Amino acid sequence: MSEPRKLEVLRAIVEDYVHSREPVGSKALVERHHLGVSSATIRNDMAVLEEEGLIAAPHTSAGRIPTDKGYRLFVDRISQVKPLSAAERRAIHSLLEGPDDVDDILERTVRLLSQLTNQVAVVQYPHSNRALVRHVEFVLLAPKQVLVVLIADTGSVGQKVIDAGSDVSNEALMLLRSRFLGSIAATQMALLPQVLPSVVALCPPELRSLAQTLAQGLQSLSDTSREERILMAGTANLARSNVDFPLSIGPVLEALEEQVVMLRLLSDMGDDPRGVTVSIGRENPYDGLAEASVVATGYGSGAKVGILGPTRMDYPTTMAAVRAVARYLSRILGG
Amino acid sequence: MSEPRKLEVLRAIVEDYVHSREPVGSKALVERHHLGVSSATIRNDMAVLEEEGLIAAPHTSAGRIPTDKGYRLFVDRISQVKPLSAAERRAIHSLLEGPDDVDDILERTVRLLSQLTNQVAVVQYPHSNRALVRHVEFVLLAPKQVLVVLIADTGSVGQKVIDAGSDVSNEALMLLRSRFLGSIAATQMALLPQVLPSVVALCPPELRSLAQTLAQGLQSLSDTSREERILMAGTANLARSNVDFPLSIGPVLEALEEQVVMLRLLSDMGDDPRGVTVSIGRENPYDGLAEASVVATGYGSGAKVGILGPTRMDYPTTMAAVRAVARYLSRILGG
DNA sequence: GTTAGCACTTGGGCATGTTGAGTGCTAAGT
DNA sequence: ACTTAGCACTCAACATGCCCAAGTGCTAAC
Numbered sequence: 001m002s003e004p005r006k007l008e009v010l011r012a013i014v015e016d017y018v019h020s021r022e023p024v025g026s027k028a029l030v031e032r033h034h035l036g037v038s039s040a041t042i043r044n045d046m047a048v049l050e051e052e053g054l055i056a057a058p059h060t061s062a063g064r065i066p067t068d069k070g071y072r073l074f075v076d077r078i079s080q081v082k083p084l085s086a087a088e089r090r091a092i093h094s095l096l097e098g099p100d101d102v103d104d105i106l107e108r109t110v111r112l113l114s115q116l117t118n119q120v121a122v123v124q125y126p127h128s129n130r131a132l133v134r135h136v137e138f139v140l141l142a143p144k145q146v147l148v149v150l151i152a153d154t155g156s157v158g159q160k161v162i163d164a165g166s167d168v169s170n171e172a173l174m175l176l177r178s179r180f181l182g183s184i185a186a187t188q189m190a191l192l193p194q195v196l197p198s199v200v201a202l203c204p205p206e207l208r209s210l211a212q213t214l215a216q217g218l219q220s221l222s223d224t225s226r227e228e229r230i231l232m233a234g235t236a237n238l239a240r241s242n243v244d245f246p247l248s249i250g251p252v253l254e255a256l257e258e259q260v261v262m263l264r265l266l267s268d269m270g271d272d273p274r275g276v277t278v279s280i281g282r283e284n285p286y287d288g289l290a291e292a293s294v295v296a297t298g299y300g301s302g303a304k305v306g307i308l309g310p311t312r313m314d315y316p317t318t319m320a321a322v323r324a325v326a327r328y329l330s331r332i333l334g335g
Numbered sequence: 336m337s338e339p340r341k342l343e344v345l346r347a348i349v350e351d352y353v354h355s356r357e358p359v360g361s362k363a364l365v366e367r368h369h370l371g372v373s374s375a376t377i378r379n380d381m382a383v384l385e386e387e388g389l390i391a392a393p394h395t396s397a398g399r400i401p402t403d404k405g406y407r408l409f410v411d412r413i414s415q416v417k418p419l420s421a422a423e424r425r426a427i428h429s430l431l432e433g434p435d436d437v438d439d440i441l442e443r444t445v446r447l448l449s450q451l452t453n454q455v456a457v458v459q460y461p462h463s464n465r466a467l468v469r470h471v472e473f474v475l476l477a478p479k480q481v482l483v484v485l486i487a488d489t490g491s492v493g494q495k496v497i498d499a500g501s502d503v504s505n506e507a508l509m510l511l512r513s514r515f516l517g518s519i520a521a522t523q524m525a526l527l528p529q530v531l532p533s534v535v536a537l538c539p540p541e542l543r544s545l546a547q548t549l550a551q552g553l554q555s556l557s558d559t560s561r562e563e564r565i566l567m568a569g570t571a572n573l574a575r576s577n578v579d580f581p582l583s584i585g586p587v588l589e590a591l592e593e594q595v596v597m598l599r600l601l602s603d604m605g606d607d608p609r610g611v612t613v614s615i616g617r618e619n620p621y622d623g624l625a626e627a628s629v630v631a632t633g634y635g636s637g638a639k640v641g642i643l644g645p646t647r648m649d650y651p652t653t654m655a656a657v658r659a660v661a662r663y664l665s666r667i668l669g670g
Numbered sequence: 671g672t673t674a675g676c677a678c679t680t681g682g683g684c685a686t687g688t689t690g691a692g693t694g695c696t697a698a699g700t
Numbered sequence: 701a702c703t704t705a706g707c708a709c710t711c712a713a714c715a716t717g718c719c720c721a722a723g724t725g726c727t728a729a730c
Contacts, residue, residue, distance in 0.1 A: 002702095025692050040704050043693070061692045061711045101496035139469050139486055147436075147490045151474055155482045159492045161436035235570065236592055239585035249584075250574035257571060337671090360723050375673050378724065396680045396723045673730075679723085688715075699704075 008035060009045045010054055011078045014066050018314050023063030068281035068311065071293070075278050075315050082316045084324055088116055092328050102126070102155050102333070106231050109305070109329055114234025116321040118241060119309035120256065124266055125229045126300045126333055131156065131189045136181050138173045138214065146173065148217040152189060158221035164213055176211055179203060180218070189222045230259050230266075234307075241310060251288030252308070261286055266304040269296050276319045276326075281311045295319055299326040300333050343370060344380045345389055346413045349401050353649050358398030403616035403646065406628070410613050410650050417651040419659055423451055427663050437461070437490050437668070441566050444640070444664055449569025451656040453576060454644035455591065459601055460564045461635045461668055466491065466524045471516050473508045473549065481508065483552040487524060489668075493556035499548055511546055514538060515553070524557040565594050565601075569642075576645060586623030591643070596621055601639040604631050611654045611661075616646045630654055634661040635668050 012033045016024040026042040029035070035042070046064055049055045054070035057063070066074065084092075091112060095105065106123050113121035131152035139147040144167060150158045183199045184192065196215040203211040235256065238249045255261050268285055270277040276297040282290050289308070295318050296306025305326050307318060347368045351359040361377040364370070370377070381399055384390045389405035392398070401409065419427075426447060430440065441458050448456035466487035474482040479502060485493045518534045519527065531550040538546040570591065573584045590596050603620055605612040611632040617625050624643070630653050631641025640661050642653060 023692090027692075037702095038704055039692095040706090041702080044703085047694080057693085059710090059712065061690095061709085063692065103494075104496070134474050135472050135484075137470050137472065137486060139488065139490065141488065141490045147486070147492075149470075149484075149486060149492060151472060151482070151484060153474065153476065155474065155476045155494075155496055157482075157484060157492060157494045159438075159490075161439070161490055233592065236585055236588035239583070239588055248574070250571055253571035253574055257568065358723090362723075373673055374723095375675090376671085379672085382725080392724085394680065396678085396721095398723070671730105673728100675728090676726090678725085681720105681722095683720085684718085686716080686718100689713085691710105691712095693708105693710075695707090695709105697704100697706090700702085 005035065005037070006045055006049065007073075007078055008033075009042060010049060010066070010070060010074060013046075013049075013055060013064060014070065014074045014078075017065050018312055021312065023058055023065050025063035028063070065312075068283065071280045071311060071315070072278075072283075075280070075319075079316045079319075081320045081323070084320055088321070088324075091116070092324055095328055096332060105329075105332060107233075109325060110231050110233040113305065113307060113321065113325050114237060116325070117307045117309070117318045118234075118237050119307040119313070119318065120232060120234045120237055121305075121307050122230060122232045122256075122262060122266070122296075123305045123329075124263070124303040125156075125231070126303045130301065133184045133187050133189065133192070136177060136184065136218065138177050140168060140170055140173055143167045146214065146217075148214060148221065150218055150221040160217055160221055162213060162217040164210055168210060172207055172210060176203065176207060176214060179211075180214070184218075192219055192222045230262050232256060232262075237309075248291070252292055255286050255288045256308070265289075265294060266296055266306065269294065269304065269306075271298055271302070276306075276322050278315065278319070295322050297322055297326045299329040305329060340370065340372070341380055341384065342408075342413055343368075344377060345384060345401070345405060345409060348381075348384075348390055348399060349405065349409045349413075352400050353647055356647065358393055358400050360398035363398070400647075403618065406615045406646060406650070407618075410615070410654075414651045414654075416655045416658070419655055423656070423659075426451070427659055430663055431667060440664075440667060442568075444660060445566050445568040448640065448642060448656065448660050449572060451660070452642050452644070452653045453569075453572050454642040454648070454653065455567060455569045455572055456640075456642050457565060457567045457591075457597060457601070457631075458640045458664075459598070459638040460491075460566070461489075461638045465636060468519050468522050468524065468527070471512060471519070471553065473512050475503060475505055475508055478502045481549065481552075483549060483556065485553055485556040495552055495556055497548060497552040499545055503545060507542055507545060511538065511542060511549060514546075515549070519553075527554050527557045565597050567591060567597075572644075583626070587627055587643070590621050590623045600624075600629060601631055601641065604629065604639065604641075606633055606637070611641075611657050613650065613654070630657050632657055632661045634664040640664060 012029055013024050016029065016032060026039040026046060029042055030039050046055065050057070050064065053067055054073060055064040056067050058065065095108060095112065106125065110121045110123045131154045133150065134153040135151040137149040139149070141147050141161065144164050146162055146164055146168060148160050148162055180199055184195055187195055196219055200208065200211045200215050238252060265284065265286060269279055276295055279294045281293060284290065284292065284294065291311055292308055293311050293313055294306055294308050296304050299305050306322055347364055348359050351364065351367060361374040361381060364377055365374045381390065385392065385399065388402060389408060390399040391402050393400065430443060430447065441460065445456045445458045466489045468485065469488040470486040472484040474484070476482050476496065479499050481497055481499055481503060483495050483497055515534055519530055522530055531554055535543065535546045535550050573587060600619065600621060604614055611630055614629045616628060619625065619627065619629065626646055627643055628646050628648055629641055629643050631639050634640050641657055
């Protein structure tokens with residue numbers, strides 16, 4: 001049995017199964033694809049594929065369906081990225097229009113991606129390593145509570161309420177604000193941890209502890225605004241694509257609700273800046289996603305975009321969409 | 336047949352059905368509830384209830400289930416709000432702890448509510464009518480793009496990118512910022528539409544048009560920060576509560592994804608500041624929610640909290656939870 | 671107005687039969 | 701050494717028929 005044909009058979013099985021949602025048998029296979037051999041030969045090949053754990057039969061006398069391992073091989077070695085349709089290109093292009101508000105763009109991106117792929121789309125807020133501090137604001141909410149606001153020149157705004165140990169005066173805040181602002185304006189976010197301590201050190205002793213608290217607040221903002229948030233869209237696709245198909249969507253919804261889980265998931269994925277990464281079924285670190293796959297890639301300076309869907313998914317098309325969207329995102333937000 | 340007993344029967348049917356998820360028959364009814372009459376009598380009563388459209392039989396020889404109208408009557412006239420359990424009270428109390436960040440509080444509230452009710456919880460961002468302007472910031476992102484930030488003394492931060500028609504200088508922005516800030520600091524958000532025009536009018540003529548654009552931005556922030564956003568949690572409960580129960584969750588997920596739909600839904604609901612409002616099944620203005628009910632109430636100065644779940648839901652408990660959570664929310668955020 | 675009794679309906683469970691897609695194997699063909 | 705035709709076998713899915721329990725509606729008596 002020839003190695004190339006074996007792969008061809010696997011490809012055919014994956015494609016047919018993704019398309020029909022039904023186990024595919026040897027006879028149907030030779031009919032739909034013009035492999036130059038008979039169904040008996042295919043049966044032999046399939047037996048081998050099954051031995052290798054690439055396909056499996058749900059029950060004795062049904063066709064075969066790909067295993068996680070089968071999909072893996074398919075994705076790694078067989079599939080070719082499909083070009084996008086003209087309409088799809090147009091849709092992505094239209095992302096370039098409209099206001100360049102980061103939130104807005106991400107919002108629209110994630111919707112578009114979910115529509116293109118018919119899956120749940122997920123996008124991580126862009127890293128703002130290179131962003132510069134544009135403004136700092138301290139707002140006294142209650143005697144001991146201060147709202148810390150950190151604005152970057154990219155337009156991203158981070159905010160956090162912190163608890164000062166003791167009563168805080170407005171004057172003190174004003175003073176500290178101008179101190180901080182004077183020292184860190186136009187500084188890279190990534191450098192804050194190095195710069196902030198010296199600012200604190202230069203403050204009058206009686207304000208030192210407050211300044212310390214505020215500095216911590218600012219620093220955590222520079223951290224969290226980098227990675228913390230995630231946006232998603234297309235949850236309804238989970239239900240739709242699984243009409244009469246029992247991917248139990250409960251666990252998946254749970255995973256999607258836990259931003260922590262999703263963040264972990266995305267950042268665990270490889271970081272090949274060129275290609276997209278695929279995590280299939282049980283390869284996922286989270287149990288609830290044992291029947292799901294994640295297709296993701298990085299954009300900009302390292303944040304991730306991707307989709308989540310059933311293992312039985314049209315990988316070539318999906319990968320193409322994710323890749324295209326990521327590229328445009330990089331272009332718009334400026335790597 | 337006595338009117339009180341008829342209601343009693345309806346109540347029993349609703350309660351049993353909610354509990355067992357199965358149509359309830361006359362015999363089971365007399366066994367579980369000690370109504371002082373025989374099953375034959377109940378049958379007569381049930382026939383009447385069915386005529387009145389309050390209950391229906393899925394097939395000829397099955398028990399009855401409540402109709403939307405039946406639930407309506409139940410909610411309006413029969414049910415008594417159940418007191419919360421001690422554990423539930425404790426959980427709600429613990430909301431009082433931790434930092435009083437608005438986002439944080441709402442986030443935790445909505446999670447808590449979804450856990451208490453086992454439904455999807457939804458909360459609208461609080462109205463900030465009475466909030467005072469604390470700070471205004473303009474950030475130049477690109478030659479023609481300005482980020483407008485509006486900070487309220489409540490700690491809520493609104494932001495928006497606006498498109499100035501022509502190139503903008505940093506100096507101009509600085510000047511306008513101090514003008515605006517001087518005029519509207521400590522002004523009520525609700526008053527902005529009246530105050531802003533006069534600020535614009537006092538600007539130097541060459542900056543007038545930019546000032547006008549910025550003023551519009553500020554105003555829309557004061558509007559949108561009031562109503563626009565919605566937070567939700569517990570989507571996974573949709574799948575869980577419908578294991579082996581075919582509320583098609585697809586349409587519901589769609590509705591939940593459309594913030595517009597949800598906002599409309601919430602604001603269409605009555606505004607009784609004391610009690611909770613319930614919208615049952617087809618009473619909902621959105622078709623996808625024909626098999627769902629919404630239980631909501633106002634909090635603070637008019638925003639809404641509530642839950643969404645299947646029509647077959649434990650209304651008394653749910654209503655109690657929603658009401659209790661709304662009260663605490665009002666207390667924390669200061670009506 | 672209530673109740674007991676009874677005939678009637680019907681979905682669900684179960685055992686049984688049938689069908690068809692699909693397999694694995696063997697033996698023959700290239 | 702592959703490939704192929706043929707064939708016996710397996711098994712989910714569907715269908716059929718049967719029975720049962722739950723439930724109803726009605727009537728006649730209390």
